[in-house]
Amino acid sequence: MSNKVLFTDLLAVDNMSDLSTMNGHEVVATDPQHLEPSCTLILILTGKVIxxxxxxxxxHRKVSASFLGYCCFALAAVDFALLxxxxxxxxxxxxSIFGVRFTSYHTCLFTQIISHTYGILHLPIFFISGLDYYLTIVKPVKISWIFLHLLYVVVMLLMWITAFTYVLLQSPPKAPEVHSEKTAHICTFYISNQSFYLSATLxxxxxxxxxxxCTQIVSFIKSLKVLSxxxxxxVLFSFPPGNQWPIRGRKRLLTALVxxxxxxxxxxxxxxxxxxALCAHIPAYMDMNVPWLYFINSFLIATAFGLKYPDLQMTDQTLSSDPFIGWKYCILPFMDTKQSKDSSLLPAEVTVI
Known part of the structure; x- marks a missing residue:
């Protein structure tokens, strides 16, 4: 009997009973593709690594350390290891390596393990990262730089080890089912409900x-200016005449954040x-990715700034927590005059184009 594993089109099926605690379900392969299945998986993983x-x-190069930042590097490392x-x-x-034999069956096995692990990490990463920004932005706790980095590494490693252990002990991936007509193994992939509900909530x-x-958004759009x-x-949004620094109003801050x-x-x-809208079923090994984590990162930072208002006493390190969004120029108009005129926060020269 052939030992080939099929990775093909995905079709949703009912929850597996032994996976009920994983808050997700598996999908099975149905119609074989002309391209060899393992080649398809390699192409997908290569695209993800790229x-x-x-x-x-x-x-951005100058970014403050955060728990989500460490998670992104860990995820990229696991993706590369799987590839x-x-x-x-x-x-x-x-x-064989050290007496352990590896065949095409392990292609399915490794991908299943990674999919299940990724599938249960969405909420833990979200809540731990939210706690991180709460303690560093909303209610800042003074921790030494070295201890903070060490804490991030330890918590991140414990989270990944716990997730792998849970998958292997509580809900181990099933062996591929044997397809009687094509004498090949049919591999199933895990679909995470955590990802769906978290994404829908955000x-x-x-x-x-x-x-x-909506009212503030309309006024912001009318006052839009582009600076260099x-x-x-x-992008600069001017405020109506008569407003003094700092700008007041939680809705205005939320509008700027949005x-x-x-x-x-x-x-x-x-x-x-x-x-x-399409009710697309995305396997967990693709659903958990670095852009998704940075998307969550930006959302949590914006939420932390909203909770911090009106006591927006920020530092340059706090405002550089996001590697993609420059929150500095969004938050400055809402900060107290003395704090906002700090030379480390306020730019020396801005030219209108």
């Missing part, structure tokens, strides 16, 4: 903020809406 490299290259393992198995077909929260601040600073394009957030992540939000 996307990770591109995202890391596009980040390396699948590629090695595809190339050598059947080989998008709904953004839509609700837009609905609540340090060879970067800066504009800054959507200015970077707007296409990603639209993509999430399209996925919801």
């Amino acid at each position: 996307m990770n490299v591109f995202i890391f290259g596009a980040r 390396f393992a699948v590629s090695a198995i595809h190339f050598f077909q059947d080989f 998008v709904l929260a953004i839509v609700l903020v837009i609905a609540v601040c 600073y340090a060879r970067n394009t800066v 504009f800054s957030f959507l200015g970077t992540w707007g296409p990603f939000v639209v993509l999430q809406m399209i996925i919801f």
Whole structure:
């Protein structure tokens, strides 16, 4: 009997009984593709690794350390390890390392383990990162730089080890089912409900903020100006005459936060809406990715700034927590005069174009 594993079109099926605690379900392969299944998986993983490299290259260089930042690097490392393992198995077909034999069956096994692990990490990463920003932005706790980095590494490692252990002990991936007609193993992939509900909640929260601040959004759009600073394009929103520094009003701050957030992540939000509309089933090994984590990172930072108002006594380190959004120019108008005129926060020269 052939030992080949099929990775093909995905079709949703009912929850597996032994996976009920994982808050998700599995999908099975149905119609075989003309391209060899392992090649398809390698191409998908290669694209994901290239996307990770591109995202890391596009980040701002001067960024404060955060728990989510460490999670992004850990996720990229696991993605690369999975790609390396699948590629090695595809190339050598059947080989042994230290007495352990690896065949095409392990291509399915490794991908299943990674999918289940990714699928249960969405909420833990979200809540731990939220706690991180609460203790560093909303209610800042003074911790030494070395201890903070060590804490991030320890918590991140414990989280990943716990997730892998849970998957292997509580809900181990099943062996591929044997297809009687094609004498091949049919591999199933895990679909995470955590990802769906978390993504739906974030998008709904953004839509609700837009609905609540619709009046401020209209006035902001009417006052839009484009500036050039340090060879970067800066979007400036002027306020009606009579307003003094600092600008007051939680709705105005939320509007500024939404504009800054959507200015970077707007296409990603639209993509999430399209996925919801199409009811697309995305395997967990693809659903958990670096752009998704940075999207959560920006959302949590914006939420922390909203909770911090009106006591916006920020430092340059606090405002540089996001590697993609420059929150500094969004928050400055709402900060007290003495704090906002700090030379480390206020730019020396801005030229209108």
